[in-house]
Amino acid sequence: MSSALEHQPLPSPDKWFAMMGVGLGVFMATLDTSIVNISLPTLAEQFNTSFAIVQWVVLSYALVVTALMLSAARLGDMLDKKKLYLVGLTLFTIGSFLCGLSPTVGWLIGFRALQCLGATLTQALGMAIITEIFPVQGRGRALGIVGGVVSVGIAVGPPIGGILIGLVGWRAVFLVNVPVGILA
Numbered sequence: 461m462s463s464a465l466e467h468q469p470l471p472s473p474d475k476w477f478a479m480m481g482v483g484l485g486v487f488m489a490t491l492d493t494s495i496v497n498i499s500l501p502t503l504a505e506q507f508n509t510s511f512a513i514v515q516w517v518v519l520s521y522a523l524v525v526t527a528l529m530l531s532a533a534r535l536g537d538m539l540d541k542k543k544l545y546l547v548g549l550t551l552f553t554i555g556s557f558l559c560g561l562s563p564t565v566g567w568l569i570g571f572r573a574l575q576c577l578g579a580t581l582t583q584a585l586g587m588a589i590i591t592e593i594f595p596v597q598g599r600g601r602a603l604g605i606v607g608g609v610v611s612v613g614i615a616v617g618p619p620i621g622g623i624l625i626g627l628v629g630w631r632a633v634f635l636v637n638v639p640v641g642i643l644a
Contacts, residue, residue, distance in 0.1 A: 475593045479602060482586045484644035485549050486606055487613045488637050489579035492556070493521070494617025495624075495633050496572075502630045507565040516569045524576035525583070532584035541585045541592070548581025553641030559634035575634075 496518060504514040536544050555575025562568035587606060594602040624632040 485582040490613030495621035498621035520573040521576040536585040545585045548578045551578030556637035560631040
């Protein structure tokens with residue numbers, strides 16, 4: 461059960477610190493959605509498999525987020541949103557690390573689903589946390605900032621993915637999330 465104090469807006473410096481953590485988590489999840497698309501031809505080549513098989517790297521992510529988003533949001537209503545958000549951030553970061561180490565396309569698809577379980581928690585709970593920590597008069601601006609972060613994550617994914625694949629290789633597309641996840 462949540463207490464009434466948990467739903468009070470945070471003092472000014474604390475709310476912006478929380479905004480940064482939520483923003484980084486939401487940025488990573490949306491960046492990851494678009495960054496992987498650019499890597500599919502490289503993944504098919506590296507794993508010596510068909511494009512139809514390698515598309516499951518994207519499909520597994522999409523299926524998990526679609527199937528679990530509402531349940532994750534409801535779970536956040538019943539339990540501590542912040543703790544669940546941090547669990548999601550941790551799962552996403554660990555999943556990203558494991559994706560980057562995947563020895564086969566099958567392992568990559570499975571680790572991608574784990575990664576998305578974490579992303580689902582951050583995406584479902586990020587906006588709810590922002591809504592709770594900002595007072596009514598600043599809430600619209602705060603939600604607009606998070607919306608902008610989502611857009612930036614989606615927009616910069618393909619160019620960053622192309623650069624990382626060209627300079628470092630496909631594993632960097634997933635491993636880039638690890639330091640950002642730790643920071644967030």
